[in-house]
Amino acid sequence: MHALKITRAEDFPEWYQAIVREADMAELSPTRGCMIIKPWGYGIWERIQAELDRRIKESGHDNYYFPLLIPMGFIAKEADHVEGFAKEMAVVTHHRLKAVDGVLKPDPEAELAEPFIIRPTSETIIGDAFSRWVKSYRDLPLKLNQWANVMRWEMRTRMFLRTAEFLWQEGHTAHVDEADAMDETMLALEIYRSFSEDYLAMPVVAGEKPENERFPGAEKTFSIEAMMQDGKALQAGTSHYLGTHFSEAQNIRYQDKEGGQTLAHTTSWGVSTRLIGGVIMTHGDDDGLRTPPAIAPRQIVIVPMLRGKPEDEALKDYCAALAQELGALTAFGERVRAFVDTKDAKPADKRWDWVRRGAPIICEIGPRDAAGGQVSFIKRIALREGEKIKTHTLARADFVAAVQGLLDETQSALYAEAKARLEANISGEFNTFADLEAYFGADEDGGGFKGWARVSWSRPTGAALDKVVERLKALKLTIRNAPLGQPANYKPCIFTGAAGVEEILIARAY
Template sequence: MDSRRRPVLGHRWLPAPKRKRLRRRGIKPSAHGQWKRAPARASGGVARGERPTGGSPAGATLPRFVGGDGTAGRGERTWRSAAPWSRGGRFDAGMTPMGDGGKGDGNLGGGDKAGGQQSLGKGGGKQADGQKGGGDGGKGGSQLGITPRATDYAAWYQDLVLKGELADYSPVRGCMVVRPYGWSLWERIRDIFDRFFKETGHQNAQFPLFIPMSFLAKEASHVEGFAKECAVVTHYRLKAGANGIEPDPESKLDEPLIVRPTSETIIGAMYAKWVQSWRDLPILINQWANVVRWEMRTRLFLRTTEFFWQEGHTAHETEQEAREETLKMIEVYRKVAEEYLAMPVLVGQKSAAERFAGAVETWCIEALMQDGKALQAGTSHFLGQNFAKAFEIEFAGRDGQRQNAWTTSWGVSTRLIGGLVMTHSDDKGLVMPPRLAPIQAVVIPIWRKDEEKAAVASYVDGFVAKLKAAGVRVHVDDREQFKPGYKFNDWELRGVPLRLEVGPRDVAAGKCVLARRDGGEKQIVDVAGLETRLPELLEQIQAALFAKAKAFRDASIHRARTYEELVKTLEEKGGFVLAPWDGDAAVEAKVKEECKATIRCIRAEDAGESAPAIGTGQPTTQWVLFAKAY
């Protein structure tokens, strides 16, 4: 096929590995470019690769058919349960090149940033590689292939998500694949919220993925907000065309559909149909769904083109009721964020500029990441009658008058997972708060001999059953291809809160080694009573994580009295900066332009002391929180 381009060197048709293999067996290309066996040299000279050792003798003749039965021998798994998440490729590279490369010149992250998706590993190694073959034997310290936070926070985050197997990039630009471990985390978050939603009277339902394009236009500011990032469906059929397959022009839709970026419009249209009387209200519906917003720049979990979320949509008879709903749900968000994700948040309102497109008021929970940037972790909108008017959600009131309903909407997304990662994790990997951790405790059995293995196994079985009965999510890592040390690091990377190391010595003593992921301290404890001890310890860890994050957050709230001070503080210290602001949008815009910081949240409790507002100098009692944000 290729031959026209390589008419001469016939042997080059073979793939390189194949050539290499043949070469090893002493077969070389002849002058005519054909492969043939080299004449055995001297006396029965054994060509390389034909070594008559164990395994397969005649290497050249029956190459790689061995092992056909190789699987049989290892079928005998005894107390086995597959890891709850099949992990495909182990985490790979990264750990390698850094190991020796970094040593050569003691550099650290001197590497170019360019790598992006695989930025790590590029770091050291490279330039000094003249000595390739040599290597330096030594294991490059404790490099786990995770970029340290101090070196490059964004790369660190990416390493954790990828190597912790929470998510992976997909072939679709900007869209991620949430892997089983990441999804199990989301399922836990989802279930917790879902329970609270139901407790507050909401029901789940499901609305279409597609929305008629015209719907979007019905609410003026809503279009403005979303028009720029909508995926549009224009055809419903493909056909073979000049350049392969293409949309069939005959199948063009009369009215294009958009893929929902959010569902206010289509839900509004349905509510209009369902609401006739005040007796039909309130309508309290939530949907768990995926939405699409065509983002320019994406980051795993934090901003992807498609993301997974929950959107609650309610319609009420009165303004007050709708306002109460808005606040009730932001409180649910606060509660779950703080009590389950152990992620402290500030609760407040958005400025007009930051408000949801179409909302009258937007309330938010705002978290702070370890790098000093804020993260909007959830929003609840009081939509007034904007959508009710646009979609004619009308009803006959108690007084017989026809009127518009008052609506709200509120949502949290898989972005919370990004927040979770950036709130607690460290240079060794993820750190999961126990209430959320898919696995709360992992057991690492240790043995040398088969008798030990059996003894350890039954010992472990004994207490693991009790732990499970006590409601602890425990997993036994009995993989035989990895040594204990490897497993320690592996589970630390995954953020499992507790690790139990159990070896022959422990079996004899009725003990085990208990290690905490946060802090990392180890202690030897009695196995008896673990089922009461672990749940307590898990709660302590939960509390400790929250306390630590909160202390950091609180220490990261600064004050500024003037515009200059605000800018300086944002640049030098990061975090939240509280400053007097009188509502002037121009000043807000100026801050945004100058230092990429926005008003994250306006809290009633920050109001107080009267001061000249930044920018305008007008006296104001309103103090607002600025920050750079994700």
């Protein structure tokens, strides 16, 4: 009997919805396409923010905050950019409401001369600031970041993976030349890769997006791609070299050492609350989430087996003292987050709540443990032995001494499991398009697990690339990226048979 009513094997999308609800991470709000993020979900985001913010600052970026509303004219300045975002823009057109026949409406008298858009991303408004801030080569590089909410009017939303409003971090930088901007683009990508692997225990493949998948207005787009447990790829972060597209559109020029006016080269890069969806689909099991300890809002949860009797007080004291002792330890460079769940609820219910949330270590401490100076606990990553829940018992001092190791082991085990899955399911055994069809076309409904294909291609562009995209679409496939670390030699192009020039990953994707 699992803690979730639905298993991954039965219905992966339903299982995903169940985990978001049952782990109490988020729920839908009355606002279409938007969610209420609850403490277990938001707490994970706070851990992500704290660590990623540290890494971003360490690499020389400062935090800024730009407005939510962007003058509509700004978005029109870069042609590809407006084309990419126009269809999903929320627009603010009025500044006042008025009751007309008892119905509240935007006051026709209060229409804005120039509407605002709610930011879908901030290249344009930040570019405008750059154009004023960048005067001399001495002002460069200019490296900033902001933590913000953005809005994209998506047709189809899924909690954490694609919502109309989401939270993210967006880095924006300006540089003297392409080489410097490309260094920055790759630096950001590497921050995302290492952060995802070290901190989220989510292995990824970093690489360059094909032309058709580039960010609107970008010269080059790079991504990190993670493999979910249904085999689909999730784009978990992107880093863009924007060339001089935005500089031209917004006049970001500096006086170089020779006294000439030169266009700056800009970059942008971001990760969002989508990472949380990735964590769920990487580490969840049929009992709920298994939260990596580094991002678990509570790493050790202590459930006292309260009985509504006088001896409860002594038991609570024992648990509080244990939590305090654990809180003095450190793990992943921070204080250990221990929590005593004293809520007036049945201990068994509390246990299963924390199992579904995926607290890494759940202690269940009864009067006999307290009297004997022991700690009984379950490990979320090794919850069962056969059908039965596996309970461990250690002397209190031994448990305290073991905690850091347990958390480290949990983090490592989650990473190792996901890494093994990723590596076992990327196949280079495809030589012709027929091979792809044989594998990916086998199930018509697209429901079964399908791994990724790593294939050589001749990197067609324009109409030839469109044709490739169409052929892949028929198999519900997309090109994810061209991984960094390319081989010395290539097989013939899987699409055309021409000489291969690059290896790419092909997969079904979110």
